[in-house]
Amino acid sequence: MFYRKKSLWLFLLPGLAGLMVFYLVPFVGGIYYSLTDGTINNAFVKFANYERVWQNEVFRLGLKNTMELSLICAPLIFVLSFILAAMLKTLKDKSAPFRNILLMPYLMPSSALLIVWLLLFDYGGVINRVWEAIFGQRVLWLESEALRAPIVLLYIWKNVGFSVVIFSAALQALPEPYYEFASLEGANAVQKELKITLPLILPTAFLVFVLAWVNAFKIFKEVYFIGGAYPRDAVYTLQHFMNNKFAKLDYQDVTTAAYSFAVIVLVLFGVMYASKAVRSNDT
Numbered sequence: 001m002f003y004r005k006k007s008l009w010l011f012l013l014p015g016l017a018g019l020m021v022f023y024l025v026p027f028v029g030g031i032y033y034s035l036t037d038g039t040i041n042n043a044f045v046k047f048a049n050y051e052r053v054w055q056n057e058v059f060r061l062g063l064k065n066t067m068e069l070s071l072i073c074a075p076l077i078f079v080l081s082f083i084l085a086a087m088l089k090t091l092k093d094k095s096a097p098f099r100n101i102l103l104m105p106y107l108m109p110s111s112a113l114l115i116v117w118l119l120l121f122d123y124g125g126v127i128n129r130v131w132e133a134i135f136g137q138r139v140l141w142l143e144s145e146a147l148r149a150p151i152v153l154l155y156i157w158k159n160v161g162f163s164v165v166i167f168s169a170a171l172q173a174l175p176e177p178y179y180e181f182a183s184l185e186g187a188n189a190v191q192k193e194l195k196i197t198l199p200l201i202l203p204t205a206f207l208v209f210v211l212a213w214v215n216a217f218k219i220f221k222e223v224y225f226i227g228g229a230y231p232r233d234a235v236y237t238l239q240h241f242m243n244n245k246f247a248k249l250d251y252q253d254v255t256t257a258a259y260s261f262a263v264i265v266l267v268l269f270g271v272m273y274a275s276k277a278v279r280s281n282d283t
Contacts, residue, residue: 030255030258030259031255031259033251033252033255034049034050034252034255034256034258034259035047035049036049036252037049037252038250038251038252049252049253049256050256050260052253052256053253053256053257053260054260058236058241059238059241059257061233061236062236062237062238062239062240062241063238063260063261063264065233065234065235065236065237065238066217066237066238066239066261069148069151069152069155069216069219069235069237070213070216070217072152073152073155073156073212073215073216073219074209074212074213074216075209076152076156077155077156077159077160077163077208077212077215077216078163078205078208078209078212080156080160081160081163081164081166081167081208081212082167082205082208084102084160084164084167085163085164085167085168085171086167086171086193086197088164088168089168089171089172095168099161099164099165099168101161102160102161102164102165103161103162103164103165104161105157105158105161106158106159106161106162108158110158110221110222110225111225113154113157113158113222114154114222114225114226117150117154117222117226118142118226121141121142121150122141122142123138123140123141123142127141128141142226142227144232145232145233145234146234147223147226147227147231147232147234147235148234148235150226151219151222151223151226151235154222155215155216155219155222159212159215162211163208163211163212166204166207166208166211167201167204167205167208169204170201170204170205171197171201174196174197174200174201178196178200179192179196182195182196206272209272210269210272217265219237220237220239220240220243223235223237223240224239224240224243229243229244229247230244238257238261241257242254242257242258245257
């Protein structure tokens, strides 16, 4: 048995080698770049790069927008996916086609989604025609500060299906006698979801929220295709800052911004995991 387990390393080594070469080594090497001045001598400047980058207004703008977009998108994904999964649960065996429809945008290429979105939010598109019929005037969704609304809606449309699938798998594993007993006690549908469903699927709910938040940080690709490298201030993200600095070969600024953001994300996730552990101990 021991030798059989030992032989598994032969199959794991190619993947581990790729992980080391393309992820771990660049990650460690980037720390060195973030602490040097980038000249031919590559002098060690300690945290001078971090002080300069954090004083950069463009960096702070990108960081602020990235955090705001994630704080808007992640809770919306969490709430909508839970509601949709709870609704699909009532359909039982008939829910499969609806889950597939919701999951379709997640599986589609981003370029196809963007074409649909550009047509919908064009000045002469369907959204603007409906908006004009209700509010009396059209909006430059793709060329003004209002671009944040299409970006948030695109993110929700693309990612809600994946979260619904995860929630649906957790809901299908819940024991039905709990709900039958709650019905006998006179509990309504909302009380059942709040008092039975949510406490029982808390680990899954936490996973969905973490994945939704992580995916919200990857919204740069859609914003870049719609708004370009220098979009409106409302949707200028931290990834724009790093991408533009990389195009100018400012590797010190790129790595400094990346590790600054990584520390912030690690701290936030650490707080989330610590609060989850405290709640688990209390229960």
